[in-house]
Amino acid sequence: MVEDLHPAIAARLDGDGQRYTSGRRRLVEALVGAGRPLTAAEVLTEGALAQSSAYRNLAVLEAAGVVHRVAGSDEFARFELAEDLTDHHHHHLICTTCGAVTDFTVPDGLERAVDALALAVTATSGFHADHHRIDLYGRCAACA
Amino acid sequence: MVEDLHPAIAARLDGDGQRYTSGRRRLVEALVGAGRPLTAAEVLTEGALAQSSAYRNLAVLEAAGVVHRVAGSDEFARFELAEDLTDHHHHHLICTTCGAVTDFTVPDGLERAVDALALAVTATSGFHADHHRIDLYGRCAACA
DNA sequence: ATTTATGCAAATCGTTTGCAAACCT
DNA sequence: AGGTTTGCAAACGATTTGCATAAAT
Numbered sequence A, B: 001m002v003e004d005l006h007p008a009i010a011a012r013l014d015g016d017g018q019r020y021t022s023g024r025r026r027l028v029e030a031l032v033g034a035g036r037p038l039t040a041a042e043v044l045t046e047g048a049l050a051q052s053s054a055y056r057n058l059a060v061l062e063a064a065g066v067v068h069r070v071a072g073s074d075e076f077a078r079f080e081l082a083e084d085l086t087d088h089h090h091h092h093l094i095c096t097t098c099g100a101v102t103d104f105t106v107p108d109g110l111e112r113a114v115d116a117l118a119l120a121v122t123a124t125s126g127f128h129a130d131h132h133r134i135d136l137y138g139r140c141a142a143c144a
Numbered sequence C: 001a002t003t004t005a006t007g008c009a010a011a012t013c014g015t016t017t018g019c020a021a022a023c024c025t
Numbered sequence D: 001a002g003g004t005t006t007g008c009a010a011a012c013g014a015t016t017t018g019c020a021t022a023a024a025t
Helices: A005-015 A022-034 A040-047 A051-063 A108-124 B005-015 B022-034 B040-047 B051-063 B108-124
Strands: A067-071 A077-081 A091-095 A101-104 A128-139 B067-070 B078-081 B091-095 B101-104 B128-139
Touching: A005 A022, A022 A040, A022 A051, A022 A077, A040 A051, A040 A077, A051 A067, A108 A128, A108 B108, A108 B128, A128 B108, B005 B022, B022 B040, B022 B051, B022 B078, B040 B051, B051 B067, B108 B128
Parallel strands: A091 A128, B091 B128
Antiparallel strands: A067 A077, A091 A101, A128 B128, B067 B078, B091 B101
16 A cells, blocks of 8 residues: 555545645655654655745645644644555554654554444534544653 | 642642642632633633733643643643542543534543553553543534 | 745744732741 | 742744745646
8 A cells, every 4th residue: 555655645635636746745755754743843854845835735735634633742733644545543652751752553442442432422412523542641761 | 529629739739839829729710610621811811810820820730730731633722620639530522623622531441441551551662651541533513 | 828836034823931010928 | 028929021932924936737
């Protein structure tokens, strides 16, 4: 699926009336190479684009469903590729000291239990759930 | 336990070398009355204190373990009373359209499964987990 | 040729900070 | 009095926007 990644992204952008420019591609490749959510500052450094272009393109990619915004414990927005592009459903370990965010996966049974809970909440309340988050907070190896 | 809330808060502040001033108490009462996480703007309006005092006191209360900071889907920081003061362990429903955050609880079995997962992660990785988060994202009743 | 993307610099806005006056003990 | 807290106004920093140039179709 990784070999089909860029065509899939191009298709998604096209469906949103947007082009897959070289700057956007560099930005995506920075995210692919990282394997964890990156801050805007990391993305613009790795992708070698201007600050305004990085933010504008992250917004375009987010609107097209290519990139997903992740909130951590610090003041920096972080971005990762949408899970349906990477086929890698995961959650996050968030360091409350330095703000670092890393990926991890949880057992299938737990995922199913949370999905069932989301359905129950949607059925019994006015809130329509469509996505969940199971994160662990603590100290990363570097901050322990 | 609600009748012991303010003495407990005063003790926690005192342990941190801080006083429980009237402004801090108004701020706490705004959070008690809300029953959901409040933004800094909501806190300073309800507590009728200056913006700088609201932010400074929220920081003091957070450092003393009285208040806990909650990240939502928008750009506003939100604050709630620490769970060990309210004895109300809960999670959040987060509206991806308007950013509203409301409380909800999950079944005991699911809580225990996530606690067990946190222990397993701590035992097998360099990450030391001490807190978890199970949130549902979607549309609130007003935005549906 | 016309539309869209880029980069620079300036603006925006939530949050933080300096400082003098008010408060507590 | 001595140290702390408050409020105002100014500063800060991540993100956004205006505008002129460059690229894509």
